[in-house]
Amino acid sequence: xxxxxxxxxxxxxxxxxxxxxxxxxxxxxxxxxxxxxxxxxxxxxxxxxxxxxxxxxxxxxxxxxxxxxxxxxxxxxxxxxxxxxxxxxxxxxxxxxxxxxxxxxxxxxxxxxxxxxxxxxxxxxxxxxxxxxxxxxxxxxxxxxxxxxxxxxxxxxxxxxxxxxxxxxxxxxxxxxxxxxxxxxxxxxxxxxxxxxxxxxxxxxxxxxxxxxxxxxxxxxxxxxxxxxxxxxxxxxxxxxxxxxxxxxxxxxxxxxxxxxxxxxxxxxxxxxxxxxxxxxxxxxxxxxxxxxxxxxxxxxxx
DNA sequence: TATCCAAGGTAAGTT
DNA sequence: AACTTACCTTGGATA
Numbered sequence: 209x210x211x212x213x214x215x216x217x218x219x220x221x222x223x224x225x226x227x228x229x230x231x232x233x234x235x236x237x238x239x240x241x242x243x244x245x246x247x248x249x250x251x252x253x254x255x256x257x258x259x260x261x262x263x264x265x266x267x268x269x270x271x272x273x274x275x276x277x278x279x280x281x282x283x284x285x286x287x288x289x290x291x292x293x294x295x296x297x298x299x300x301x302x303x304x305x306x307x308x309x310x311x312x313x314x315x316x317x318x319x320x321x322x323x324x325x326x327x328x329x330x331x332x333x334x335x336x337x338x339x340x341x342x343x344x345x346x347x348x349x350x351x352x353x354x355x356x357x358x359x360x361x362x363x364x365x366x367x368x369x370x371x372x373x374x375x376x377x378x379x380x381x382x383x384x385x386x387x388x389x390x391x392x393x394x395x396x397x398x399x400x401x402x403x404x405x406x407x408x409x410x411x412x413x414x415x416x417x418x419x420x421x422x423x424x425x426x427x428x429x430x431x432x433x434x435x436x437x438x439x440x441x442x443x444x445x446x447x448x449x450x451x452x453x454x455x456x457x458x459x460x461x462x463x464x465x466x467x468x469x470x471x472x473x474x475x476x477x478x479x480x481x482x483x484x485x486x487x488x489x490x491x492x493x494x495x496x497x498x499x500x501x502x503x504x505x506x507x508x509x510x511x
Numbered sequence: 512t513a514t515c516c517a518a519g520g521t522a523a524g525t526t
Numbered sequence: 527a528a529c530t531t532a533c534c535t536t537g538g539a540t541a
Contacts, residue, residue, distance in 0.1 A: 345520040397534025460519040
């Protein structure tokens with residue numbers, strides 16, 4: 209086992225708990241089993257763990273990563289050097305002050321930034337992210353999370369670290385080989401055939417979420433909707449939380465409420481038009497960062 | 512203890 | 527292209 213610590217002085221504001229428990233990613237688990245239950249003021253100091261698939265340009269092999277925030281540093285344990293992995297997954301390379309400073313000066317945004325200072329977007333691996341958000345339809349965050357953990361435990365490989373074993377998220381092939389019934393057994397409900405069919409599309413090379421890299425934003429969103437169970441909203445989530453399209457503003461129920469309450473003139477009827485309007489209202493290039501703060505702020509009851 | 516309802520929506524069928 | 531409706535499951539609220 210390798211281990212180490214990342215001093216946050218060079219990273220800037222960071223809040224691990226807010227980043228991992230804000231409903232952007234469903235691929236991390238909290239070691240104490242209390243994911244989404246007890247929230248702390250800053251950082252949290254709980255251990256979080258995940259199994260990371262190989263990532264182009266970052267890592268060649270699957271790795272277990274455990275991390276916690278203590279005072280002004282991130283302590284980690286891993287099967288490999290976790291610094292590049294954590295930097296990638298938790299966007300430690302973002303200049304958060306510059307990003308948030310570039311968004312619009314709106315009271316709602318200022319309050320949300322203040323409430324969750326240090327929260328960052330994540331860079332989830334594309335396929336697990338895609339499946340996570342297919343599962344998110346009409347679901348609460350705790351149940352979306354449980355579905356991902358259950359799929360890993362039921363169908364994924366196990367990887368060992370320091371005498372314990374961790375379950376990796378299934379590969380497209382591993383999920384495509386399951387039956388709809390097997391997925392329904394994990395309480396996926398009507399999402400089961402969507403997940404199975406989408407996994408099959410990726411496994412067969414029929415389509416690949418990573419293929420959108422380099423596309424214009426709205427073309428990328430259109431591309432992702434070819435996957436079964438993926439409409440505009442889920443496509444935006446995958447673009448924002450995995451594929452580096454930080455201007456994407458997923459129009460979920462919470463943001464739609466915020467639009468109705470605060471920016472009613474942005475409601476232009478259709479998804480594409482409303483999305484465009486709120487993106488401009490939040491400041492363009494990093495509107496997705498603003499969206500994620502607002503989402504968490506409203507969902508946590510900040511009002 | 513029973514019933515009802517909403518939860519980060521999407522696909523398929525109608526106008 | 528815009529507008530309905532059905533869809534699995536379950537935790538929490540209401541009676």
